[in-house]
Amino acid sequence: MSLRWFFGLLLAGILLWIPASSVAQDTNVTVHVVQRGETLFRISQQYSVSVEAIAAFNNIADPTNIQVGQRLLIPLAETVRPDMPATHVVQPGETLKSIASRYNVSVEDLAALNNLVDIDTIYVGQVLNLIVVPTTEPVPTATTEATMVASVPDAPIENTESAPFLYTVQGGDTLFRIATRFGLTVNDLARANNVSDPTLIYSGQQLIIPGLKAPELALDLPSAIxxxxxxxxxxxxxxxxxxxxxxxxxxxxxxxxxxxxxxxxxxxxxxxxxxxxxxxxxxxxxxxxxxxxxxxxxxxxxxxxxxxxxxAGGYSRETITIASNRTDLLDPILEASEQGVLQGIMGNFTPTRYFDGPMSLPAAASISSPFGRKRSYNGGPFDRFHAGTDFAGAPGTPVLASAPGYVVFAGQLDVRGNATIIDHGWGVYTGYWHQTQQYVNVGDYVNTEQVIGTIGSTGRVTGPHLHWELWVNGVPVDPMQWVQESFS
Ligand SMILES: [Zn+2]
The missing domain is CATH 2.60.40.10 (Immunoglobulins)
Known part of the structure; x- marks a missing residue:
């Protein structure tokens, strides 16, 4: 829809208040009754209309605040095909050919619309534009639209419509504005993107929009799947x-x-x-x-x-200084041999799954250092990283099993101190380093939140804390993702 058309319609809608029943017969506007679980963003996607346009059309000041049963007037996009969404998210097994045939467009048009040089390089999760969508200006207010109609030029034709799963930060965006647009809280968005300071986002940064899952499709998969x-x-x-x-x-x-x-x-x-x-x-x-x-x-x-x-994970960098009388602990041979011990235990695969749903936190203590920070020790290169999440707890604070499983290691390591490793099945292991006391032995079955030891400062540490590590298929990953999401 062109902006001129939109503002004209907006003006008409405001000047001549039209009851909903007659609006429904207008081919350019429809009525949507808000269903449970819907957000303005989802509704906007369904009709290929921007959140801003719906909010403006319905005088909604706070787009996050819509009620179940609320009737929304939807100004329909000026598309030849009202059944056609603006974008399509590529699903496993889809090809450009299958997507083109699904929407009854040509492969060539689809490729051109998305600047695709090679039609075989599409990837799962990629957002393809199906129609040319003009960018939308910020919400106009009811008192200024008359002047805006005169001053707003024709909308530029660009494929800059934001992707549902991946959003590119534009000049002037704030995390709050982006969150509101997608029906999320700033916290949701900051957490999903490892943004520690919500004021620090930059133009061109790609943000993951969490909680949006495309419906399951099985197009073009081999018949056996x-x-x-x-x-x-x-x-x-x-x-x-x-x-x-x-x-x-x-x-x-x-x-x-x-x-x-x-x-x-x-x-x-x-x-x-x-x-x-x-x-x-x-x-x-x-x-x-x-x-x-x-x-x-x-x-x-x-x-x-x-x-x-x-x-990219967007992890920050830190420099760690080890006292000169402890530099023996930076010995690469020692580090490699201890890493080998971990790999030999946490790189295995048990076909039974013992975990169910998200994991619980390993201690009632605050996080002092997140997973993933790229590290330099004593001024060396940033070729190491923090492989777990640190919890600052007073010595003696209980260490808790994060999920059910079998203890597969309980012993002493030079760098990691008194360490316990639990096998949760399906190639998932958790490790608990630097403990003082250890209450479990190899072969023990433990339950979620069972006390397995106490926080201490054994091994290569600068003070008492629990380092909590989680491995998947032989790879240390961010354990906090497992507290928020279920992989069972
Ligand atoms: Zn740590």
Missing amino acids: VNFQVEPLIFVEGETGRFRFTTTEPMTVGGTFLDRVLTVASDQAGTVDTILVGVPVFTEAGIYPLSLTLTNNAGEITPLNLNIQVL
Whole structure:
């Protein structure tokens, strides 16, 4: 819709107040009754109209505050195809050809609209423009629209409509404004993007918009695969992702992602497979292939290849200084051998899953250092990173198991001090370093929040704290993601 048209309609709507019943017969406006769970953003997507346009049209001052049952007037976009959404999020198994045929447009038009040079390089989670969407100006107020009609030039035709899953920060944006636009709180948005200071966002920064999940589709998947989920649709350096798919018959599944061999958890019938993936810190942002091979009992092989986007984790940097009388602890041979011990334990895979739902925090203490900070020790290169989350607790504070599982290590390490490792199944392990007391032994089964030890300062530390680590498929990842999300 052109802005001129929109403001003209807005003016008409304000000058001649039209009852909802007659508006419904107007082909350019429809009435939407707000359903439970809907946000203005979701409604705006459904009709391909901006949040600002709906808010302005309905005199809504606070777009986060809409009520179930509320009747909204929707100024419909001026599209030839009112059934056509503005964008399409690429699903596992889709090709540009299948998407084009779904919306009855040509592959060439779709490629041109999205500046795609190579039609084979689309990736899961990519947002494709289906129609040319003019950018929308900020909400006009009822008293200024008359002058705006005269002064606003024709809307520029650009493909800058924000993506539902990935939003590029524009000049003048604030986290509050972006959050409001997508029906989120500033906290939601800051947490999803590891933004520690909400005032520090920059133009061109890409933000993940959490909580928006595309419906499951099974277009163009090989016939043996009923559905395929990628969660989240876009992966992040240092975080966990999950592939889950259902097959028509039991399959043996193998595959690779980020140059690592994947481990696969199957349900009893062998038709639902789950692959948990840890994206290593220092993975460059980019598009990476997921290659799977599914083999049925008759030996027939079904290959499946998808492209997955990985974003940078945005981790900050810190310099750690180790006192001169403790530099022995920076010994690379010692560090490598201890890392080898961890890899030998936490890099395994137990096919049974003991965890269920999100994990609980390992201590009633505040976080003193987050996961992922790139580190330099004593002025060296920033080639290390903080592989866990630190909790500042007084010595003696109980250390709690984050989820059910079996204790697979309880002992003393040079760098990590008194350490406990719990196997939660499906290749998921948690580690608890620097403890004073340890109350559990190898082979013990522990429950969520069971006291397994106490906070201390054993190993390479500058003061008492608990370092909590979580590994997925042999990769240390941000454990706090597991407190907020379920991967079971
Ligand atoms: Zn730590």
